[in-house]
């Protein structure tokens with residue numbers, strides 16, 4: 430009987446099966462229990478030995494039951510856990526999210542304005558030839574304006590572009606008029622940094638060339654940008670200024686008001702009508718590449734501005750260096766939303 434019982438116990442595949450075996454052998458009216466009940470009918474001299482025998486069987490069965498129960502319980506728990514591991518209804522754990530850098534947010538806003546006005550958007554090389562960064566922009570080597578943009582020179586004679594204006598040249602060499610384009614990208618200047626000057630910063634350059642383009646178009650375009658940034662009542666100011674690649678040249682500022690009631694003229698950048706020498710330099714480059722001279726006699730305007738200035742005011746960042754110090758206390762404030 431012990432042998433059968435233990436074979437059945439080990440064959441039990443579920444706790445329910447095992448319970449059945451247990452009832453059959455050691456339950457109230459189980460086989461072992463019944464056997465114990467027959468002891469009283471035995472002669473007293475046999476009773477003790479028979480009792481010990483049945484008890485030994487019972488203990489062996491109990492031990493086998495306990496062991497098998499442990500095995501089946503563990504198996505049931507494992508099955509439960511592994512089915513829970515793929516419970517697709519559980520809420521996710523959430524991932525730490527990044528966010529767009531404040532300068533990219535301002536860029537996206539500015540570029541959105543120009544895309545709506547039909548401008549192409551390009552970037553360009555940060556390592557630039559001297560000819561594109563200076564000469565072709567009417568800044569010969571002896572020109573004092575070179576000192577205004579102190580330059581990082583590379584050992585091979587090239588440089589890190591000091592502004593995005595060389596892309597005016599590159600774009601015109603590749604495209605014929607009429608054209609409207611904005612350039613985004615990093616620029617570099619070898620200068621002492623302070624709260625409003627970095628040695629690496631960004632510019633947005635605009636270039637428009639076409640028949641009859643005038644200073645009025647330039648002013649209208651900057652005013653449209655200001656309205657895009659600061660709403661219908663935005664004001665713009667132009668002051669005469671000098672850049673070798675434009676004539677006449679101007680600096681422009683936008684009247685900036687914020688909800689805290691602060692307001693001021695925000696000096697944004699420079700602009701002007703393309704200098705004839707620039708068109709000539711473009712045609713020379715085109716000719717050297719076997720392309721037609723199509724720029725002499727054209728008119729157009731260009732402008733260049735620094736998005737950092739806009740971002741500092743928009744987000745209340747008091748020092749331009751905070752943008753590039755990779756301090757999570759600053760950039761962490763721009764996590765999450767992408768706008």
Ligand code: FA5
Pocket residue numbers: 578591592593594618620625626627628630631632634672675678696697698699700701731732733734735736737738749
């Ligand atoms: C220029 O770089 C001209 N290429 C702009 C231009 C383009 C004029 C087309 C006419 C026609 P400027 O050096 O002023 O100009 O720089 C333009 C803007 O870049 C400045 O108004 C300012 O917003 C930003 N800027 C200049 N230097 C720094 C700097 N060190 N750190 C942060 N922003 C700067």
